[in-house]
Amino acid sequence: MAGRIPVQRTALATTIVLSLIGQSARAADEIQVYNAGIAAVGQFTFQQHLNYSPLGVKEPPLPGGLISNGAINGTPEFAYGVTDWWEVGLYLPFAIQNERFYSNAFKLRTLFVSPHAEQRDFFYGVNFELSNQTPPFAQTRFAMEIRPIIGMRNADYEFIVNPIVDVGFGRFGETHFAPVARVAHRIGQELYAGFEYYSDWGKIGDFKAFPEQEHTLFAVTDFKIGVLGVNVGVGYGLTPASDRWVIKTILGYAFPVPGRSRKCI
Numbered sequence: 001m002a003g004r005i006p007v008q009r010t011a012l013a014t015t016i017v018l019s020l021i022g023q024s025a026r027a028a029d030e031i032q033v034y035n036a037g038i039a040a041v042g043q044f045t046f047q048q049h050l051n052y053s054p055l056g057v058k059e060p061p062l063p064g065g066l067i068s069n070g071a072i073n074g075t076p077e078f079a080y081g082v083t084d085w086w087e088v089g090l091y092l093p094f095a096i097q098n099e100r101f102y103s104n105a106f107k108l109r110t111l112f113v114s115p116h117a118e119q120r121d122f123f124y125g126v127n128f129e130l131s132n133q134t135p136p137f138a139q140t141r142f143a144m145e146i147r148p149i150i151g152m153r154n155a156d157y158e159f160i161v162n163p164i165v166d167v168g169f170g171r172f173g174e175t176h177f178a179p180v181a182r183v184a185h186r187i188g189q190e191l192y193a194g195f196e197y198y199s200d201w202g203k204i205g206d207f208k209a210f211p212e213q214e215h216t217l218f219a220v221t222d223f224k225i226g227v228l229g230v231n232v233g234v235g236y237g238l239t240p241a242s243d244r245w246v247i248k249t250i251l252g253y254a255f256p257v258p259g260r261s262r263k264c265i
Contacts, residue, residue, distance in 0.1 A: 028053070028068065029075040029093035029104065031218070031233070031248040033160050033182035033196055036117035036125040036149045039081030040257055047252040050074040056243035066136050068243050072096040075107075084115040091129075095137070105132040113149065125149040140168035158192075159183050165204070177201045178214075184222070192222040196233060214242045228253055 028051045039045045056068035072095065079089040091107035113125030129145040144167045151160035159182070166176040178201065184194025196218040202208035220233035229252035237244045 028243075028246065028248075029073045029095070030077070030091070031196075031198060031235075031246070032231070032250060033180050034111075034125070034127060034147060034149050034162055035151060035158070035160050035182075036113040036123045038085075038087035038111060038113055038117075039079050039254065040260060041081050041084055043081045043257045043260075044255045045079045045081075045252065046255070047077040047079075047250055048074065049077065049248075049250050051246060051248045053243045053246050055245045057241065062139050064135065065138075066095055066097055066102065070097070085113055087111045087113075093137075102136050103134060104137045105134050107131045117151075121153060123149070123151050123153075138168070139172040140170045142169045143167060143173070144169070156186050157184065158186070158194075166200075174203045177204050177207070182220075184220070190224045192220075194220055196220050196235075198235070208241075211239050212241050213239055215239050216242050216246060218246075218248065 030049050031051055032049070051073045053068045053071055053073075056071065058067055058069045060067050073093070074095075075091045075093040077089060077091050079087050081087050087110075089109040089111065091109070093104035093107065095102045095104065107129050109127055109129040111125060111127040114120060114123045117123035117125065126149060127145070127147040129147070131143040131145070133141060133143060146165045146167070147162050148164075149160070149162055151158060153159070162180045164178045164180060166178055168174050168176075178199060180196065180198045182194060182196045184192040186192055198214070198216045198218070200214040202213055207213070215238040216235045217238060218233035218235040220231060222229070222231050224230065229250075231248075231250040231252075233248045235243070235246040235248065237246070
């Protein structure tokens with residue numbers, strides 16, 4: 001028995017390492033439920049996402065990966081309205097941990113929506129996002145997010161679901177189901193309050209046990225300060241695999257289009 005113990009330990013360690021390698025880092029550079037709203041035709045928009053986890057997961061999701069506890073994640077997002085149903089965008093994700101800056105390369109996206117979604121009671125769309133990732137964030141160089149958008153609203157409430165599918169390419173790539181949702185109440189002309197839900201259930205066809213999944217509920221508010229659109233939220237992790245507390249912010253600005261009124265995002 002004594003001679004077999006090292007072999008068993010080696011096998012167990014190998015299994016754990018392979019399990020870790022098969023996971024991808026879900027850096028929270030963008031915590032947002034898409035509502036099918038896009039830039040006007042010929043308009044440039046800018047959003048700055050910043051998220052902070054004062055009490056997050058302390059184990060790296062992959063060997064050499066970044067932990068979320070105490071980290072700031074974010075991305076500047078640039079977008080352009082091509083038509084009244086098509087918008088393209090560029091992200092430059094990053095993280096700051098222990099006073100060190102980490103770049104996660106870039107993301108390109110193309111978003112197709114029902115025209116003038118902000119004026120519709122029922123709206124829909126789909127976003128395709130191609131990511132070029134760096135080693136501290138993921139084991140796969142390239143990944144894709146497929147984000148359907150389904151929503152309903154009336155004068156007082158809105159309900160939106162994004163049943164996201166994340167696809168990692170390459171040897172360690174996996175396909176995850178990561179749905180998000182939002183319900184919000186309109187309090188004033190430019191003021192909303194509500195809840196947003198974010199999750200990662202794990203690999204499609206082999207979902208993790210619930211305690212090992214990521215489930216986070218945010219209390220959020222949306223408002224405007226002059227020409228800036230603001231989204232602020234405080235999230236609480238519902239499972240051990242989730243960050244316990246997360247603070248998210250989004251600041252948005254829409255550049256004016258000649259001959260058109262200014263539009264905040």
